[in-house]
Amino acid sequence: MRNVNSGKKGQVKIQQMAFMIVTLTIFFILVGLFALSYSYSGLKSSKAALDEKNAMLLVSKLANSPEFSCEGSFGNEKVSCVDFDKVMSLKSSSSKYETFWDFKDIEIRKIYPSTNDCDNEKNIKCVCTEQNYPNCQILKVLSGNSTGNDVSTFVSLCRKESFHGTFYDKCELAKLIVRF
Amino acid sequence: MRVSKANSEVLMKKKGQSEIAGFAIILVIVAVIMLIFLSFSLNKSNEEFTQSYEVDGFIQASLEYTTVCAQNYEPNYLSIRKVLVKCVENDPCYSEAGIGPNPCKILNETLTDLVKSSWNVGEDWPTKGYVLNITNKGEELFSLEEGNITKNSKGSSQEFEGGLTVQFIVYN
Numbered sequence: 001m002r003n004v005n006s007g008k009k010g011q012v013k014i015q016q017m018a019f020m021i022v023t024l025t026i027f028f029i030l031v032g033l034f035a036l037s038y039s040y041s042g043l044k045s046s047k048a049a050l051d052e053k054n055a056m057l058l059v060s061k062l063a064n065s066p067e068f069s070c071e072g073s074f075g076n077e078k079v080s081c082v083d084f085d086k087v088m089s090l091k092s093s094s095s096k097y098e099t100f101w102d103f104k105d106i107e108i109r110k111i112y113p114s115t116n117d118c119d120n121e122k123n124i125k126c127v128c129t130e131q132n133y134p135n136c137q138i139l140k141v142l143s144g145n146s147t148g149n150d151v152s153t154f155v156s157l158c159r160k161e162s163f164h165g166t167f168y169d170k171c172e173l174a175k176l177i178v179r180f
Numbered sequence: 181m182r183v184s185k186a187n188s189e190v191l192m193k194k195k196g197q198s199e200i201a202g203f204a205i206i207l208v209i210v211a212v213i214m215l216i217f218l219s220f221s222l223n224k225s226n227e228e229f230t231q232s233y234e235v236d237g238f239i240q241a242s243l244e245y246t247t248v249c250a251q252n253y254e255p256n257y258l259s260i261r262k263v264l265v266k267c268v269e270n271d272p273c274y275s276e277a278g279i280g281p282n283p284c285k286i287l288n289e290t291l292t293d294l295v296k297s298s299w300n301v302g303e304d305w306p307t308k309g310y311v312l313n314i315t316n317k318g319e320e321l322f323s324l325e326e327g328n329i330t331k332n333s334k335g336s337s338q339e340f341e342g343g344l345t346v347q348f349i350v351y352n
Contacts, residue, residue: 016199027210034214049232056233080240112245112297154237154298156244163255171246171259173294 059153062101063176074158074169082108082176084159088133091141104144105179110137110157112173134159144179152177232334235348239336242294243346249273249286260294263287264344268316284321292324299350301327309351317343327351 062068063080067090070081087108090097114137128136157174160167243261250256251266252274258266266273266283273280291312301307309327313320321344328351335349 012196020203031214034217053233056237060237078244080237081244112294114297153234154241156241158244161255166255168255168257169246170257171244173241173245173298 055151056153059151059176059178062103062106062178063153063155067097068176070158074171078156078158080153080155081171082155082157082174084108084134084139084157087139087141088128088130091128091139092130094142098142098144101142103142103178103180104148105177106141107177107179108139108141108155108157108174109177110172110174111154134161148179150177150179232336232350235334235350236336236338238298239338239346239348242291242298243338245290245294247286247290249281249283250275260287260290261340263290264314264321264340264346265342267321268342268344288322291322295324296326306352307350311347311349311351313345313347315345315347 060080063082068082068087070078070083073083073086074081125132126137128134128139152175155174155176156171158169158171161170243259243264245260246257247260247263249258249263249266250273251258251262254274254276256274258273263273263283263286267287271283273283273286275281291314295310295312299307299310301309307327308330310325311329312322312324314322330351332352333349334352335347337345337347339345
């Protein structure tokens with residue numbers, strides 16, 4: 001009788017231990033999965049931030065290049081400031097720069113102030129020419145392929161404006177868009 | 181001292197019950213810890229935003245926008261950055277006729293138009309909403325909110341001398 005009792009007791013103990021091992025394993029798997037998903041979500045957001053940073057650096061590099069940047073023409077040196085007058089004159093000799101930049105297309109689009117008519121790119125009045133400058137919305141510095149990946153950044157588009165014969169600095173909000 | 185069969189069965193049952201109770205307590209404690217951890221991580225994702233270079237560029241470019249507020253003479257027009265300081269100091273803009281327009285009003289109108297022109301908001305757009313807050317030493321100077329606030333956000337915050345803070349958050 002005593003042997004049967006102790007055998008049953010042993011079986012119960014083994015069952016308990018097996019149950020505990022299974023439960024602990026499931027618990028640790030759950031904790032692991034939870035920790036993994038938590039760290040993975042952080043990884044995803046940091047990857048997105050890095051991708052965005054790389055794209056922005058690419059456009060910012062262009063915006064701050066001597067051919068585009070305001071430098072000291074508008075008071076203190078500003079970051080992401082594009083000299084509208086300088087880029088307009090650059091446009092006339094853009095053919096020389098075709099192989100200088102690794103971009104198919106470079107465009108500056110005025111965001112504010114804007115006119116609703118210029119939402120449509122085909123509106124010829126919106127594209128900057130020597131005749132309608134500076135009352136235009138889109139300045140095409142390089143016009144290559146219309147297909148490709150677009151990367152853009154906000155810039156302040158500055159120029160010298162005349163008021164009763166006196167010149168002053170006028171900066172507007174624009175987007176520098178490159179296609180590669 | 182010999183323990184009877186009935187007594188030993190009762191003792192074994194009691195021992196088993198206490199072990200099950202102990203195990204249940206451990207499970208409850210673990211569940212509570214996991215819930216606390218979960219709620220903490222969820223709250224954190226709601227409050228914080230991903231640093232965005234696009235939004236940062238927008239703030240930088242917007243602050244340089246030339247307004248219609250002049251200083252001392254026309255056409256000495258000021259940028260939004262300088263109008264912000266004028267608004268804090270309650271210093272009116274220049275006008276030939278005497279006291280000029282209120283810089284805070286110009287700031288309000290210009291910033292509202294700037295943000296609305298730059299960020300299209302709605303179900304059909306990638307941007308679902310935005311919040312722009314300008315504070316001076318913790319006191320609200322300007323606030324603009326449009327669209328829905330979602331869990332997926334990116335933004336940027338800039339602080340200036342004198343306690344001025346510009347914070348812009350975009351919700352995708």
